[in-house]
Amino acid sequence: MTDHKTLTSVLVANRGEIARRVFRTAHDLGLATVAVHSDADTDAPHVAEADAAVRLPGTAPADTYLRADLIVAAARRAGADAVHPGYGFLSENAAFAQAVTDAGLTWIGPSPRAIAAMGSKTEAKRLMAAAGVPVLTETDPAALTEADLPVIIKASAGGGGRGMRIVRSLADLPGELEAARAEAASAFGDPTVFCEPYLATGRHIEVQILADAHGTVWAVGERECSIQRRHQKVVEEAPSPLVEWAPGMRERLFEAARKAAGAIDYVGAGTVEFLTDGSDRFFFLEMNTRLQVEHPVTECTTGLDLVRWQLRIAEGTPLPPAPPVPHGHAIEVRLYAEDPAADWQPQSGTVHRLHVPGVIAEFTNPPTHGLRLDSGLTDGSAVSVHYDPMLAKVISWAPTRTEAARALASALARAEVHGLTTNRDLLVRVLRHPAFLAGDTDTAFLNRHDLATLAAPLAGEETRRLSALAAALADAAHRRATARALATLPSGWRNVPSLSPLHIRRWRRSG
Numbered sequence: 075m076t077d078h079k080t081l082t083s084v085l086v087a088n089r090g091e092i093a094r095r096v097f098r099t100a101h102d103l104g105l106a107t108v109a110v111h112s113d114a115d116t117d118a119p120h121v122a123e124a125d126a127a128v129r130l131p132g133t134a135p136a137d138t139y140l141r142a143d144l145i146v147a148a149a150r151r152a153g154a155d156a157v158h159p160g161y162g163f164l165s166e167n168a169a170f171a172q173a174v175t176d177a178g179l180t181w182i183g184p185s186p187r188a189i190a191a192m193g194s195k196t197e198a199k200r201l202m203a204a205a206g207v208p209v210l211t212e213t214d215p216a217a218l219t220e221a222d223l224p225v226i227i228k229a230s231a232g233g234g235g236r237g238m239r240i241v242r243s244l245a246d247l248p249g250e251l252e253a254a255r256a257e258a259a260s261a262f263g264d265p266t267v268f269c270e271p272y273l274a275t276g277r278h279i280e281v282q283i284l285a286d287a288h289g290t291v292w293a294v295g296e297r298e299c300s301i302q303r304r305h306q307k308v309v310e311e312a313p314s315p316l317v318e319w320a321p322g323m324r325e326r327l328f329e330a331a332r333k334a335a336g337a338i339d340y341v342g343a344g345t346v347e348f349l350t351d352g353s354d355r356f357f358f359l360e361m362n363t364r365l366q367v368e369h370p371v372t373e374c375t376t377g378l379d380l381v382r383w384q385l386r387i388a389e390g391t392p393l394p395p396a397p398p399v400p401h402g403h404a405i406e407v408r409l410y411a412e413d414p415a416a417d418w419q420p421q422s423g424t425v426h427r428l429h430v431p432g433v434i435a436e437f438t439n440p441p442t443h444g445l446r447l448d449s450g451l452t453d454g455s456a457v458s459v460h461y462d463p464m465l466a467k468v469i470s471w472a473p474t475r476t477e478a479a480r481a482l483a484s485a486l487a488r489a490e491v492h493g494l495t496t497n498r499d500l501l502v503r504v505l506r507h508p509a510f511l512a513g514d515t516d517t518a519f520l521n522r523h524d525l526a527t528l529a530a531p532l533a534g535e536e537t538r539r540l541s542a543l544a545a546a547l548a549d550a551a552h553r554r555a556t557a558r559a560l561a562t563l564p565s566g567w568r569n570v571p572s573l574s575p576l577h578i579r580r581w582r583r584s585g
Contacts, residue, residue, distance in 0.1 A: 078390040081105060081156045081180060085128075085149040086120075087170075088160030089139060090450030091467065092365070093120035096158050098437035099381040108152040110145055112138035114458045120450060126152045133460050139163045142170040146177050156180040156388065158381075162462070165364040168193060182388050184363050188338045192361040195230045196268050202358045205337035207330045210349070210357045213269040215251055220244060224274065227251060229258035230266040233360060235305030237261060240272055273351050275516045278302065278359075279314050280347040281331035282372045284380070284397070285340045286387050292397040293328035295372050300515045301504060303418070303525065308497075309504060310368035311405040312375045315475065315513030320354035327356060334361055343369075343384050352516065367467070370446060371404035373439050374471035402443060403475040405482055407501045411463040411494040414529040418497075420463040425455050427492035430468055432485045443472050445485055457494060465496065475513070479505045487532060500529040 083106035086093045097107045097120065109124035114133040121127045128148035130138035138144070140163055149157055157174045159165035159182070168190035174181045183189070192198045196212065203209045213222055227250055229237025237258030239250040251267065259265035282294040298314035299307040317324050331346040345366045348356040369380050376398050387393070411421040428451055434444040449466035457463055468489075470482035483505035486498055504510055507523060520528065 079180065079388075081385060081389055083108060083125075083152070083154040084156040084158050084182070084385070085110065085145070085152060085154035086124075086158045086160055087139070087145045088158075088163055088165070089115055089118065089120055089461065091448050091464065092160035092162075092367075092450075094123060094450060095437045095448055096160065096381055097123050099379055099385070102438075103382065103385065105385070106154075108149065108154045110139070110148050112460070114456075114460055117456075118450070119452050119455060128152055133458070135163065135460065142167070142173050145170075146173050146179070149174075149179055150177060154179065156182055156385075158182040158384070159364060161362075161364050161367060166193065166362070180388050182342070182384050184338075184340050184342045184344065188340050189363045191338045192363050193231065194266075195228060195360055196266070198361060199358065201337055202334055205333045207334050207337075207358045208348075208356060210270045213271070215247065215269050218244065218247065218269065222271070224272040225269045226272040227254040227267050227269055229254065229262060229264070230268055231258065231264035232262035237267060238305055241269075273349055273517075275352050275518050276300075277314075277316050277350045277352065277516050278307075278347065279317060279327065279350060279356060280345050280366070281327055282366070282369070282380070283331050283335050283340070283344050283346060284383055284387070284393060285335050285342065285344075286393045287341050287390060288392045290393040290395065291332045291335045291340070292393055293331045294378065294397050295376055295400045296324065296327055297366075297368055297371055298515070299368060300517050301510075301519045302517055303520055307368065307408070308520075309405065309407050309501070309510075309515075310371055311403065311475070311478075312371040313400060313403065315515065316350065316354075319513070323354045323356075330356070330358070334358070342387055343380050367408070368406050370448060370467060370469045371406045371471075374404035374446065374469060375400040375402055377439060379438070402471055402473050403478045404469060404471040405475070405478045405505070406467050406469045407482065407486070407505070408464055408497075409466045409468060409486075409491070409501065410497045411457050411465055412497055413495040414497060414500060414526075415495075420459075421494045421496075422457050422459045422463070423494055425451050425453065425457060425465065425491075425493045427453050427490045428465060429453075429490040430466070430485050431488050432481070433468075440471060443477075445470055445481065465491070465494075476511060479511060497529070499532045500525075502532055503528045503530075 084100050085108035086096045100107050107124045109121045109127040110130050111121045112130050112133050130144050132138050164170040168186040171181050172186040199209045224242045227239040237254050239254045241247050241250050254267045255265040277300045281296050285291040296314050296317050297312045299310045301309040334346045345362040347359040349359050350356045412418045432445045433447045434440045435446045437448050446469040470478040472478035483502050486502050
């Protein structure tokens with residue numbers, strides 16, 4: 075039995091949207107909050123919203139948000155008694171979790187041992203196979219034959235598409251291995267890579283878990299994150315259309331996720347990720363020992379506050395025997411500052427205006443079906459070259475999937491995003507695409523439906539309509555200016571009222 079502890083102040087070892095998200099729940103619980111910030115983030119919204127803030131000198135992540143020693147020192151100096159890692163940066167760093175614990179602080183996450191167990195994809199797959207979780211067979215690159223192709227090379231120590239290469243020809247293997255190892259070493263400090271069969275049209279399904287220190291493990295619900303660009307998720311939703319259609323698949327997924335958690339004595343919030351082969355068969359990909367970017371879709375459909383449960387579990391609170399039953403459908407899109415016309419290059423600069431019409435909740439679940447916005451920015455905020463260029467996550471929750479997609483597409487199409495080029499048009503076109511609405515989604519969706527076409531500016535059709543209107547107005551203005559009589563009168567002027575008061579009274583009576 076774990077002793078109960080009472081938290082009073084939490085430092086978020088992160089920035090932007092996830093820091094603001096954690097602060098929202100912490101404030102709701104009456105906890106004091108501490109922000110850390112680089113010099114580039116001095117005026118960031120997450121800094122202003124915290125009760126206290128500690129500067130991390132410098133701008134580069136390696137000098138600031140990736141400095142475990144500085145963050146632990148900041149927590150002690152500010153009087154925090156807990157550290158929440160958010161996602162990214164040090165959130166899945168076992169050494170950081172251990173350093174927080176050694177400093178006498180409460181780590182809002184799983185044990186350092188559990189993080190380390192899932193930190194190596196190769197070791198994680200061996201653990202999962204031993205626990206009875208389905209896995210794809212790992213292949214030794216030196217033993218590959220043409221019959222094994224295609225394969226995918228992955229970095230053992232990380233994810234996010236870095237260190238990842240698809241190989242369809244043995245002749246390409248040596249070069250791709252070298253490139254993958256170099257990228258993995260640069261991104262994660264570890265050049266170890268491995269190969270496994272490549273499922274070209276697989277679907278990416280993940281299960282949200284919550285586990286307490288008393289032996290209860292919840293499989294809260296599944297999400298589908300199949301629409302990806304360069305192995306980065308673009309659209310996420312709950313529940314999965316595939317799982318909805320496949321009899322018995324949800325029960326098997328949940329059982330596999332619970333086995334995965336049990337194999338490493340997991341405590342806290344985490345996600346077990348699987349890849350399907352297009353049918354109801356699935357295979358373990360990895361386990362994220364942290365909160366996911368896409369956690370709001372699970373929150374909307376279950377009514378849970380996952381951050382609240384992270385904090386409560388850290389205090390020793392037990393979970394109820396069973397999780398809530400999900401209802402409705404939620405879809406999340408990631409709005410990025412990137413230029414589709416320039417090979418999707420990240421954009422930096424000032425966001426002068428960011429307004430999504432219809433939003434009824436920020437960083438928390440809507441009280442009823444509607445739109446939620448989680449953003450690290452406000453009007454006038456700067457997008458730095460040093461960090462991820464995500465502007466916001468926009469989430470739609472509705473009774474049905476079609477309604478959720480329609481509402482989200484409409485809101486994005488009408489959104490005011492001024493100052494930077496974004497991927498907004500791609501998101502709208504995906505949400506309105508017949509194949510998406512039919513649930514026909516997989517990891518090759520953007521390639522199959524031509525990314526360039528999907529990313530074409532929505533303004534194209536509107537521009538043609540406006541051009542035609544402008545031409546008509548210009549022609550009318552020219553005619554008026556060159557008229558021989560009454561040239562100074564405004565266009566459309568009449569010297570006789572079209573309806574006299576008598577006519578109006580008669581019209582009203584007849585109506």
